[in-house]
Amino acid sequence: MNSKMSQQNLPDAFQQLEAIFQAYGDLLLVLSGDGTIQYYRAGDGAQSYLEPSQFPGQKIQEVYPYKVGRKYANAIFNVRTHKKIVTMEYSLPVSSGEGRYEARLIPLANRQIIVCVRDITGHKQSELVLERQLKQLAALRAIDLSITSNAKLSTTFSAILDFIRAQLNIDAASIWLLNSHDHLLEHAAGAGFYTAALAHTHLPADEGYAGMAVSENRLIHVSNLQSGEADFPLSPYLRMENFMDYYAVPLFAKGKPLGVMEIFHRSALSANAEWLSLLETIAGQAAAAIDSAIMFKELQRTNTELKHAYDKTIEGWSRALSLRDRETEGHTRRVTEMTMKLARRIGITSSELIHIQRGSTLHDIGKAGIPDGILFKPGPLTDDEWKIMRRHPSIAADLLKPISYLAPAMHIPHSHHEKWDGTGYPDRLAGEAIPLAARIFAFADVYDSLMSDRPYRPAWPKASALEYIHNNSGTHFDPNIIPEFESMIAE
Numbered sequence: 001m002n003s004k005m006s007q008q009n010l011p012d013a014f015q016q017l018e019a020i021f022q023a024y025g026d027l028l029l030v031l032s033g034d035g036t037i038q039y040y041r042a043g044d045g046a047q048s049y050l051e052p053s054q055f056p057g058q059k060i061q062e063v064y065p066y067k068v069g070r071k072y073a074n075a076i077f078n079v080r081t082h083k084k085i086v087t088m089e090y091s092l093p094v095s096s097g098e099g100r101y102e103a104r105l106i107p108l109a110n111r112q113i114i115v116c117v118r119d120i121t122g123h124k125q126s127e128l129v130l131e132r133q134l135k136q137l138a139a140l141r142a143i144d145l146s147i148t149s150n151a152k153l154s155t156t157f158s159a160i161l162d163f164i165r166a167q168l169n170i171d172a173a174s175i176w177l178l179n180s181h182d183h184l185l186e187h188a189a190g191a192g193f194y195t196a197a198l199a200h201t202h203l204p205a206d207e208g209y210a211g212m213a214v215s216e217n218r219l220i221h222v223s224n225l226q227s228g229e230a231d232f233p234l235s236p237y238l239r240m241e242n243f244m245d246y247y248a249v250p251l252f253a254k255g256k257p258l259g260v261m262e263i264f265h266r267s268a269l270s271a272n273a274e275w276l277s278l279l280e281t282i283a284g285q286a287a288a289a290i291d292s293a294i295m296f297k298e299l300q301r302t303n304t305e306l307k308h309a310y311d312k313t314i315e316g317w318s319r320a321l322s323l324r325d326r327e328t329e330g331h332t333r334r335v336t337e338m339t340m341k342l343a344r345r346i347g348i349t350s351s352e353l354i355h356i357q358r359g360s361t362l363h364d365i366g367k368a369g370i371p372d373g374i375l376f377k378p379g380p381l382t383d384d385e386w387k388i389m390r391r392h393p394s395i396a397a398d399l400l401k402p403i404s405y406l407a408p409a410m411h412i413p414h415s416h417h418e419k420w421d422g423t424g425y426p427d428r429l430a431g432e433a434i435p436l437a438a439r440i441f442a443f444a445d446v447y448d449s450l451m452s453d454r455p456y457r458p459a460w461p462k463a464s465a466l467e468y469i470h471n472n473s474g475t476h477f478d479p480n481i482i483p484e485f486e487s488m489i490a491e
Ligand code: C2E
Pocket: 374, 375, 376, 377, 378, 379, 380, 381, 389, 417, 445, 446, 447, 449, 450, 454, 455, 456, 457
């Protein structure tokens, strides 16, 4: 029953988590202590340097170009010597140019090493774009605006407004940001107004001069706001400001509308070509600053999210691996299939199904923490042994807790041994307090377990297994699901 680790016979925890891993890694390798590739798996997004058939049996130091091979040799040496995870980066020629990769090498207790390789080419390209954006921000600073390198957008705006009021000799100016979701222009900054009435206001994005400027992407000029010449009625507070000359400058970056800058003067402006050109330059730089700020925020967010999910996956995974290697592949696959089928039949929505699939796949990961002597004991368990065995759902919960994207999949690993009448474990939940996913899962788990050989008893015949489930409707199993389970088996 307990199988030795070999090339064909990988640890069960490994196999269960492999599916999860695929979403985050592009290439997965298992190496023996000397670097020989024992197992190879390319994820969906992989841009492989070599054909998979070239891998197994070769040493990783030898399948890659010399420089990359040396890096692997060093990393393997460090992993083995210091027994800790080593991360490294390297480049390889790919059809589209140069690919960048990040490899994490994770030591296992038996001298084997897991290598997870991530294609970070796209990520590096985003970094370059970010760098360019930051350079534009630096150019804005070069016009002698006193802004600090990581100034908030509002600080940058005040600096811009002060600058244009001084350099363009105007009385007042304001900046509005386009919220394309609500289709509104939101007031972001203003200077030179008598009142603060504009702050915290917003305008419909396709009305008035400001709306026209941004929706048509053109400069709007009104030489006398007070005269009947104006196309739009002025709001009362602008009337009180006694403005005369007016410009609305669209703020665009990379063809995308970001907002509008308004310029006001209480007498006629003598705008020449140079003045207009300076106005447009400043507007361009304001737009670049907005674009950089938005982009910087988004990049920061996606980077941390990705990195977080990735790290935590590997963490939970390697912790599980170091605990146990052993095989339960058939059982896990069968109960996952049967559970998915039953879940679909009782109308679980497809967005929930993915969590049920992950939860089933991971349901017995907690057994990785149960000693061989108990798990493989060829007879009944003593009270003390049962105490330990009953910890496996909580062990699973602890193991998977750090992986936030698995949170909605936790119900099955955590609650699959609860019983309808409240006599199960670990929390003695009863009835519908037991998560539905766990109630559905219990059918497949017990049914498949009863029909399989266990160290403590031989497999039961199908009829006895079905009879057992039928007789325990309402005690162990959710009586509302039983009919659907039985008609599924009958088919
Ligand atoms: P498992 O063997 O995969 O069993 C899963 C569940 O199927 C069990 O949860 C139980 O609800 C049901 N089941 C399995 N075999 C039998 C059986 O022969 N009779 C009955 N009435 N129900 C059965 P349970 O009881 O919470 O056990 C959880 C895990 O604890 C089992 O997973 C197995 O790994 C271990 N275990 C349970 N009983 C023994 C035992 O007598 N000796 C040993 N060595 N391990 C045991």
